[in-house]
Amino acid sequence: MKQDTLITTAGRDPESNHGIVNPPVYHASTIVSPTLAEFREARTKRWDLDVFTYGRQGTPTHQALEVATAALIGGDRSVCMSSGLAAINAAMLAFLKSGDHVLMVDTVYGPTRSFCDNFLGRFGVETTYYDPTIGAGIKDLIRDNTKIVYTETPGSLTFELQDIQAIADESHKRDCIVMIDDTWSSGVFFKPFEHGVDVSVIAGTKYIVGHSDVMMGMITTKDEYWQQVRQSASALGANSGPDDVYLALRGMRTIGVRMRQHHENGLKIANWLEQRPEVERVLHPGLPSNPHHELWKRDFTGACGLFGVVLKPYTEVALAAMLDGLDLYGMGASWGGFESLILLTNPASTRTVAKEQWQNDGPTLRIHAGLEDVEDLIADLEKGFERLNANS
Numbered sequence: 001m002k003q004d005t006l007i008t009t010a011g012r013d014p015e016s017n018h019g020i021v022n023p024p025v026y027h028a029s030t031i032v033s034p035t036l037a038e039f040r041e042a043r044t045k046r047w048d049l050d051v052f053t054y055g056r057q058g059t060p061t062h063q064a065l066e067v068a069t070a071a072l073i074g075g076d077r078s079v080c081m082s083s084g085l086a087a088i089n090a091a092m093l094a095f096l097k098s099g100d101h102v103l104m105v106d107t108v109y110g111p112t113r114s115f116c117d118n119f120l121g122r123f124g125v126e127t128t129y130y131d132p133t134i135g136a137g138i139k140d141l142i143r144d145n146t147k148i149v150y151t152e153t154p155g156s157l158t159f160e161l162q163d164i165q166a167i168a169d170e171s172h173k174r175d176c177i178v179m180i181d182d183t184w185s186s187g188v189f190f191k192p193f194e195h196g197v198d199v200s201v202i203a204g205t206k207y208i209v210g211h212s213d214v215m216m217g218m219i220t221t222k223d224e225y226w227q228q229v230r231q232s233a234s235a236l237g238a239n240s241g242p243d244d245v246y247l248a249l250r251g252m253r254t255i256g257v258r259m260r261q262h263h264e265n266g267l268k269i270a271n272w273l274e275q276r277p278e279v280e281r282v283l284h285p286g287l288p289s290n291p292h293h294e295l296w297k298r299d300f301t302g303a304c305g306l307f308g309v310v311l312k313p314y315t316e317v318a319l320a321a322m323l324d325g326l327d328l329y330g331m332g333a334s335w336g337g338f339e340s341l342i343l344l345t346n347p348a349s350t351r352t353v354a355k356e357q358w359q360n361d362g363p364t365l366r367i368h369a370g371l372e373d374v375e376d377l378i379a380d381l382e383k384g385f386e387r388l389n390a391n392s
């Protein structure tokens with residue numbers, strides 16, 4: 001089945017619900033069993049499909065989203081969590097114990113870094129950050145106690161691509177679990193399990209929900225790691241609510257067509273920015289000038305709407321004049337919704353490896369190209385640049 005067909009069909013079963021296209025929203029804490037034998041049986045099979053024992057372990061609504069997610073990402077099983085960060089924490093804690101070592105990509109999403117430094121450290125798990133472009137060179141950093149090699153491609157804020165297959169090959173030689181934060185592609189343009197990944201985490205909050213109104217996370221694994229991951233997810237208790245699950249599933253049905261438009265709008269804006277005199281460089285792997293372009297063409301079938309741009313040096317006053325007057329770009333955290341966003345970032349502030357290249361003189365912005373007409377989006381930025389120049 002082709003991807004768009006999978007996205008619109010996976011996890012659906014109208015025949016068991018009066019022909020109604022979408023699954024009902026089951027609100028549940030208690031789920032009763034008619035007999036002692038069935039009560040016992042349900043608990044021995046609690047992570048199997050179609051077995052429901054308690055609200056925290058999920059309902060048929062959760063199962064519909066989880067089956068659809070596994071189909072989209074290309075793993076065997078998925079579990080949804082209350083946020084992307086909850087999915088990341090649960091996935092990592094499924095495998096770690098005191099004394100273990102984590103290899104973490106230096107471009108990782110900030111709160112994941114904070115989880116490693118501020119929580120895992122206190123429980124005796126050491127984290128080493130590595131350069132996102134390391135590829136097979138990861139082998140020199142793997143120790144006997146390295147348990148997880150964690151990747152995120154492209155990286156947060158600066159959008160370097162990682163050679164996931166090369167990293168996975170070396171990691172597997174040393175029995176490490178390869179994890180990926182695949183939120184940027186959300187399973188649409190990159191298939192992590194075809195590149196050696198063992199566990200994928202996604203902030204469903206972004207493109208899967210797609211409408212900036214729900215927090216959601218997903219962990220997807222191969223069968224081999226399912227029990228461990230599912231138990232961790234359950235033990236941590238950060239399960240998602242049924243109404244949010246319903247909205248995430250509704251969002252997912254249109255992710256294919258939305259992503260194509262985000263791809264097109266993002267690339268058009270990135271190309272336009274690259275020609276502007278105010279711009280130092282554009283951080284978008286889909287641009288032929290980008291150092292990661294060949295890897296992007298090899299591994300990805302498209303780009304989402306999120307990318308970066310480094311401006312030439314401007315004063316805070318000039319930058320504020322540009323950003324404050326934008327009509328179509330909101331300033332705020334998150335991304336992946338239908339609307340455009342712009343955010344001032346500071347990549348060098350969190351990096352510890354190859355930090356120098358991000359100590360730019362000018363400001364770095366992160367742009368999310370939404371689904372508005374791209375000509376309007378470019379015109380809004382053009383007026384922004386006029387204000388930037390007028391206030392310099």
Ligand SMILES: *Cc1c(COP(=O)(O)O)cnc(C)c1O
Binds near residue numbers: 083184203334
């Ligand atoms: C937003 C985000 C997360 C966290 O998701 P939440 O749902 O906000 O907790 C994780 N990774 C990446 C790359 C993100 O952009």
